[in-house]
Amino acid sequence: MTDASMDNPPPARARSLRQADANTRRRNAAEKRFRAYGMVAILTGLFFLTVLFVSIIRSGAPAFTRTVVNVEFTLTQDQMDAAESELFKTKAYSNLFIAALQGKLEERGMSVEFDEAAIERLLGKVGGTLRAHYKEFPDDVGKPVPFELAASSRVDGYYKGRVNRETLQDSRFLQLSDLDLVDALEEAQIIKQAFSWTFITGADSGVDNPGGAGIGAAVVGSFFMMLVVLVLSLPIGVAASIYLEEFAPQNRFTDLIEVNISNLAAVPSIVFGILGLAVFIQFMHLPQSAPLVGGLVLSLMTLPTIIISTRASLKAVPPSIRDAALGVGASKMQAVFHHVLPLAAPGILTGTIIGLAQALGETAPLLLIGMVGFVARGYPDGFVAGFTEPNSAMPAQIYTWAARADASFYEKAWGGIIILLAFLLTMNIIAIILRRRFERRW
Amino acid sequence: MNDMTVMDSTVEAQRTKMAAQNVNVYYGDTHAIKDVNVEIEDKTVTAFIGPSGCGKSTFLRCLNRMNDTIDICRVTGDILLEGEDIYDKRVDPVQLRAQVGMVFQKPNPFPKSIYDNVAYGPRIHGLAKNKADLDEIVERSLRRGAIWDEVKDRLQSPGTGLSGGQQQRLCIARAVATEPEVLLMDEPCSALDPIATAQVEELIDELRESYSVVIVTHSMQQAARVSQKTAFFHLGNLVEFGPTGQIFTNPEDPRTESYITGRIG
Ligand SMILES: Nc1ncnc2c1ncn2[C@@H]1O[C@H](COP(=O)(O)OP(=O)(O)O)[C@@H](O)[C@H]1O
Ligand SMILES: [Mg+2]
Numbered sequence: 159m160t161d162a163s164m165d166n167p168p169p170a171r172a173r174s175l176r177q178a179d180a181n182t183r184r185r186n187a188a189e190k191r192f193r194a195y196g197m198v199a200i201l202t203g204l205f206f207l208t209v210l211f212v213s214i215i216r217s218g219a220p221a222f223t224r225t226v227v228n229v230e231f232t233l234t235q236d237q238m239d240a241a242e243s244e245l246f247k248t249k250a251y252s253n254l255f256i257a258a259l260q261g262k263l264e265e266r267g268m269s270v271e272f273d274e275a276a277i278e279r280l281l282g283k284v285g286g287t288l289r290a291h292y293k294e295f296p297d298d299v300g301k302p303v304p305f306e307l308a309a310s311s312r313v314d315g316y317y318k319g320r321v322n323r324e325t326l327q328d329s330r331f332l333q334l335s336d337l338d339l340v341d342a343l344e345e346a347q348i349i350k351q352a353f354s355w356t357f358i359t360g361a362d363s364g365v366d367n368p369g370g371a372g373i374g375a376a377v378v379g380s381f382f383m384m385l386v387v388l389v390l391s392l393p394i395g396v397a398a399s400i401y402l403e404e405f406a407p408q409n410r411f412t413d414l415i416e417v418n419i420s421n422l423a424a425v426p427s428i429v430f431g432i433l434g435l436a437v438f439i440q441f442m443h444l445p446q447s448a449p450l451v452g453g454l455v456l457s458l459m460t461l462p463t464i465i466i467s468t469r470a471s472l473k474a475v476p477p478s479i480r481d482a483a484l485g486v487g488a489s490k491m492q493a494v495f496h497h498v499l500p501l502a503a504p505g506i507l508t509g510t511i512i513g514l515a516q517a518l519g520e521t522a523p524l525l526l527i528g529m530v531g532f533v534a535r536g537y538p539d540g541f542v543a544g545f546t547e548p549n550s551a552m553p554a555q556i557y558t559w560a561a562r563a564d565a566s567f568y569e570k571a572w573g574g575i576i577i578l579l580a581f582l583l584t585m586n587i588i589a590i591i592l593r594r595r596f597e598r599r600w
Numbered sequence: 601m602n603d604m605t606v607m608d609s610t611v612e613a614q615r616t617k618m619a620a621q622n623v624n625v626y627y628g629d630t631h632a633i634k635d636v637n638v639e640i641e642d643k644t645v646t647a648f649i650g651p652s653g654c655g656k657s658t659f660l661r662c663l664n665r666m667n668d669t670i671d672i673c674r675v676t677g678d679i680l681l682e683g684e685d686i687y688d689k690r691v692d693p694v695q696l697r698a699q700v701g702m703v704f705q706k707p708n709p710f711p712k713s714i715y716d717n718v719a720y721g722p723r724i725h726g727l728a729k730n731k732a733d734l735d736e737i738v739e740r741s742l743r744r745g746a747i748w749d750e751v752k753d754r755l756q757s758p759g760t761g762l763s764g765g766q767q768q769r770l771c772i773a774r775a776v777a778t779e780p781e782v783l784l785m786d787e788p789c790s791a792l793d794p795i796a797t798a799q800v801e802e803l804i805d806e807l808r809e810s811y812s813v814v815i816v817t818h819s820m821q822q823a824a825r826v827s828q829k830t831a832f833f834h835l836g837n838l839v840e841f842g843p844t845g846q847i848f849t850n851p852e853d854p855r856t857e858s859y860i861t862g863r864i865g
Pocket of ligand 2: 656657
């Protein structure tokens with residue numbers, strides 16, 4: 159700095175900083191465009207996600223409700239004795255029920271003509287249900303008992319818009335006149351929608367009984383499969399990764415293994431399915447359609463994913479931590495297990511969850527080991543049976559339903575997808591909580 | 601270079617702690633250390649100086665066999681610790697490293713509490729019989745690391761939350777906690793500010809009373825300030841080795857002179 163510069167005003171700058179030059183403008187414009195692309199990409203993604211969720215929920219929600227008729231019914235001892243002395247006992251009970259129902263309607267000043275056949279089309283064999291109830295609980299005789307009777311799937315469809323008056327053709331399942339009765343019952347608030355626990359807890363039903371179909375057994379099947387996958391692929395995958403990453407010498411052989419693992423991650427799942435069929439069922443004679451076999455097959459599929467992500471997270475641990483541990487005289491194994499592995503744990507967990515989520519949604523390999531289209535009768539009773547008894551899995555169950563002709567099964571398929579997503583979400587939340595736990599240890 | 605104050609401490613002859621004899625190190629085909637002979641004395645600070653890439657770190661890492669972790673690294677020659685060859689087949693490098701501790705260029709505390717950082721070594725070597733014992737070792741080590749007063753109230757907070765200088769002193773405390781005989785330091789101050797550097801240098805001078813310290817540094821002033829013996833490396837050769845005062849005031853080799861006067865670097 160010379161004195162002169164302090165006396166004279168500084169010479170005018172050739173270019174003002176306040177004015178962006180052409181190059182800067184171009185750069186800024188490029189950045190703006192790039193940000194716009196990013197925004198558009200995210201908005202598009204969000205849009206499709208929203209559409210997906212809205213359509214899943216709209217199509218799937220009806221699966222969670224069912225149409226029921228709520229009637230308070232009182233049976234006197236005399237009525238019971240009379241009915242029991244008849245030849246067609248359940249018919250007598252039916253008639254008592256019809257009388258009660260007509261009474262209810264008349265209380266509200268409505269009179270609708272209907273016969274026993276109509277009631278059977280609406281509610282199935284009511285007489286049998288009632289008789290069975292009073293046989294089981296004789297104490298209920300003489301008391302008002304609230305009955306909740308499930309309406310047939312056609313009536314359910316009428317409520318959910320699958321069946322309407324214009325397209326309905328009289329059949330032995332439902333007639334146009336029945337709909338008048340349904341409307342009247344609705345006006346009297348006797349028939350209504352109720353939450354369907356059967357769907358959540360039940361097992362699949364036959365093709366002709368969509369009302370009784372539930373996804374519960376498939377949820378149990380999937381759960382047991384995920385247990386097998388977790389118990390097998392996490393320890394094996396992590397151990398393999400630690401060996402490859404920390405201990406194995408770098409040579410042709412380990413290179414070959416590495417390439418193969420990467421390739422395995424990209425093998426179509428149906429290949430694993432046929433492998434599972436050949437090895438586990440035909441060669442090892444493990445039970446068919448069992449979650450144990452499904453879990454084994456899915457473990458094969460999940461292993462490469464877990465190995466790849468575990469190796470990546472081990473690699474991401476700074477080498478200085480290993481040096482630090484070795485520097486104070488820790489053995490290699492101590493360095494890995496005391497320092498490297500805890501730091502890699504969040505990444506390993508993320509990889510495991512991604513692997514499990516993939517496995518959870520996998521249908522193709524289950525096709526080959528017979529877990530599709532199988533109707534689990536009742537739940538596997540007991541822990542061991544859960545692994546070895548034939549069962550289905552959620553995606554397989556959804557696939558089965560979607561393939562059936564009856565439109566109400568289609569609705570069940572969507573409902574099943576909601577449950578599947580909820581299962582997935584639960585898994586992810588558990589993973590996030592666990593990861594937080596690990597990360598809090600710095 | 602007239603600001604260079606060479607320590608005037610009379611260098612009394614100490615017994616030899618470690619000795620390297622005809623050591624060669626190869627990284628694959630690269631010949632990184634060429635036929636080096638050096639004697640490291642007990643209760644002395646020995647400085648390795650030399651231009652970047654001349655093999656100082658490589659040679660230092662031979663002294664506790666940290667080079668074993670590098671697949672392509674090959675060491676020939678003998679390195680003796682108190683007369684025993686540390687590259688002997690029967691020597692377990694893990695056991696050796698507990699005796700020859702190391703402090704690294706970048707402070708690398710474990711992502712654990714300050715207490716656990718220091719306690720880790722004693723724990724895995726079973727140096728403490730009980731919790732009180734361990735507490736005592738931790739306190740003694742942190743005091744030796746000249747960081748006790750700064751951290752004594754927050755032993756359970758993470759070591760990674762300390763400042764760079766504090767982290768490095770924590771790492772020194774961690775290294776001395778296993779009661780090593782030799783302490784190797786690879787440019788321990790290169791990531792530190794001048795004040796933290798001064799603290800660490802002061803600490804090194806104190807450590808000399810109990811340990812044999814080997815420090816790699818690219819700062820000649822630092823070598824002059826803290827060391828009694830200096831070794832000058834150049835392109836993998838040990839060019840000159842002698843009392844620090846002599847190396848800095850009266851170097852024998854022209855390369856040493858060029859380096860300390862700033863012509864190679
Ligand atoms: N892990 C390694 N693999 C291959 N070459 C290495 C490795 N570490 C160091 N080298 C080489 O060895 C030589 C000495 O390096 P280094 O000991 O780190 O030097 P300095 O610490 O003196 O700067 C350099 O030429 C360097 O490229
Ligand atoms: Mg170095």
